[in-house]
Amino acid sequence: MKNMFKFLGLAVIALVMSFTTFHEKKIIVIDAGHGGKDHGSTFEEHTEKTIADAISKKILALNNSGNVKIVLLRDSDEFKSLEDRVEAINGLNPDLVISLHVNQNPNKTAKGIEAFVSEDNVKYDVSKAYATELLSSLSEERLENRGVKNAPFMILKKSNCPAITLELGFISNEEDRHYITSEDGQNEIASRIYNYVSK
16 A cells, blocks of 8 residues: 555655756857957956946846856956957857947947848858847937847857957947946946846
């Protein structure tokens, strides 16, 4: 009799487990562009590497979701080659990689946020769809939407997952520069990116 109850108990557990879905965490890689000896775009005391680093850390700090794992590809002021970045990304096998950058142009009136994807990426269509949605959630009166474009950037081409490069405004434009270097602006950008990837 005891064996029968034991068998029935195991059968009930098996039945419950068969209707239970176990969700693994979604992995999002945030790649803060440049770093170390590579400053990226600069204007006076402002550098692309520090802006990208600050926003990436703010995204990580916002993560209170049990369903999302945020991984920073660069969490200090260090130089990482593109090859090393791609190797790290493909080792993690993430659901999405977002590479954060800042634009610069001799034309100081050029402004706004834009995204790049690569037609050579194995997940090109998904990358483009994510980039379009992400730009829509980021652009507002403070950041003009310049659209999604194709580019042969190594991280976009070689990552075995959806990959996006985000140019978070122009450091050469006074309005954009004020926004992307301010605490409020960086917090808002980080919050919008996090809200998108965590939904």
